[in-house]
Amino acid sequence: MTRDEIRDWLKTGDESRLEELWLRADEVRRRNVGDEVHLRGLLEISNCCVRSCRYCGLRVENSEVGRYRMTEEEIMACAHQAVAFGYGTVVLQAGEDYGISRDWMAGVIRRIKGETPLAVTLSLGERSDEEFAAWRDAGADRYLLRFETSNRVLYDAIHPPLPGRHSDRFALFHTLKELGFEIGSGIMIGIPGQTYDDLAADIEIFQILDFDMIGVGPFIPHPATPLGRAEGAPITLAGEQVPNSEAMTYRVMALTRMVCPRANIPATSALATLNLAQGRELGLMRGGNVLMPNLTPQQYRAQYEIYPAKACIDETAHQCRSCMAGRINAIGRTVGSGRGDSPRRKRAA
Ligand code: 5AD
Numbered sequence: 001m002t003r004d005e006i007r008d009w010l011k012t013g014d015e016s017r018l019e020e021l022w023l024r025a026d027e028v029r030r031r032n033v034g035d036e037v038h039l040r041g042l043l044e045i046s047n048c049c050v051r052s053c054r055y056c057g058l059r060v061e062n063s064e065v066g067r068y069r070m071t072e073e074e075i076m077a078c079a080h081q082a083v084a085f086g087y088g089t090v091v092l093q094a095g096e097d098y099g100i101s102r103d104w105m106a107g108v109i110r111r112i113k114g115e116t117p118l119a120v121t122l123s124l125g126e127r128s129d130e131e132f133a134a135w136r137d138a139g140a141d142r143y144l145l146r147f148e149t150s151n152r153v154l155y156d157a158i159h160p161p162l163p164g165r166h167s168d169r170f171a172l173f174h175t176l177k178e179l180g181f182e183i184g185s186g187i188m189i190g191i192p193g194q195t196y197d198d199l200a201a202d203i204e205i206f207q208i209l210d211f212d213m214i215g216v217g218p219f220i221p222h223p224a225t226p227l228g229r230a231e232g233a234p235i236t237l238a239g240e241q242v243p244n245s246e247a248m249t250y251r252v253m254a255l256t257r258m259v260c261p262r263a264n265i266p267a268t269s270a271l272a273t274l275n276l277a278q279g280r281e282l283g284l285m286r287g288g289n290v291l292m293p294n295l296t297p298q299q300y301r302a303q304y305e306i307y308p309a310k311a312c313i314d315e316t317a318h319q320c321r322s323c324m325a326g327r328i329n330a331i332g333r334t335v336g337s338g339r340g341d342s343p344r345r346k347r348a349a
């Protein structure tokens with residue numbers, strides 16, 4: 001699909017054409033990755049962060065949030081719970097937290113790999129090549145890092161760099177790929193300042209970089225952040241602003257499935273936050289094949305507030321497990337078995 005075609009789909013107001021898009025995306029999903037929905041247990045191991053991303057509630061400037069970092073024993077207990085729930089993967093996510101040292105993290109990864117059959121996905125921000133290499137060596141399988149937007153001017157406007165450091169996530173994907181990680185990436189939809197051209201370019205990049213996993217979700221304003229205070233776009237808007245809506249999220253998911261037929265595509269928590277009743281189901285029916293049930297212990301959930309009113313804040317890991325399975329079965333799909341490795345790689349192997 002060309003960028004112009006992608007932009008046309010993003011902008012069409014024709015409901016019958018959209019129905020056609022949903023059907024086509026669902027058919028491409030079924031043919032390429034089947035009816036299984038893979039469950040990845042999401043464990044938010046620390047909400048400490050040194051960065052100042054202008055949309056995120058965990059930014060260092062936000063003193064309203066109580067900070068926590070899980071212990072190794074707490075993480076191990078959750079990993080064993082993931083196995084008991086039948087999950088094939090545990091995703092260890094945190095802010096960019098240098099209290100998570102290279103060696104401590106490597107030790108935790110080694111223990112999970114030694115004591116469980118789980119695939120380990122890391123989502124720990126922009127860390128050094130040495131850290132990535134040590135974690136891969138310890139057995140980590142996948143790394144998640146969204147590029148958020150491919151518009152460099154917008155990217156820079158919402159991601160103040162650390163002093164002396166230049167943020168180049170595309171360079172990091174190259175390093176991660178060389179190290180043998182499966183790579184997940186993605187974007188936010190409706191960032192203030194993001195145009196339809198930007199979004200079409202993002203989807204084109206999904207196709208070019210051929211990620212193993214692609215997660216997209218709506219931007220949700222957080223009142224304790226600069227972008228959440230309705231100050232308008234952080235750059236001069238160079239076209240029509242993309243809405244941060246549920247409807248736009250489905251369009252992006254469906255188009256992502258069309259251009260990356262074998263990618264793993266989650267129906268994200270941000271989407272579920274906009275439509276608690278049906279967001280996950282509709283995401284799975286419009287291109288998605290992955291869900292990420294929350295595994296984080298109850299006492300920490302509310303503190304991992306990257307955006308407000310996040311889905312599942314009041315539920316336990318056990319409730320999320322049953323809820324997800326129920327939703328999958330209700331739409332005639334099946335819970336995936338095994339680790340749910342990248343279908344892209346299975347074919348390449
Ligand atoms: N709204 C929606 N998504 C957000 N993220 C961070 N802050 C927000 C927000 N306010 C997303 C980013 C990040 C992922 C972990 O969460 O895309 O990569």
Ligand code: FES
Nearest residue numbers: 312315320323324
């Ligand atoms: Fe957590 Fe539904 S997935 S309550």
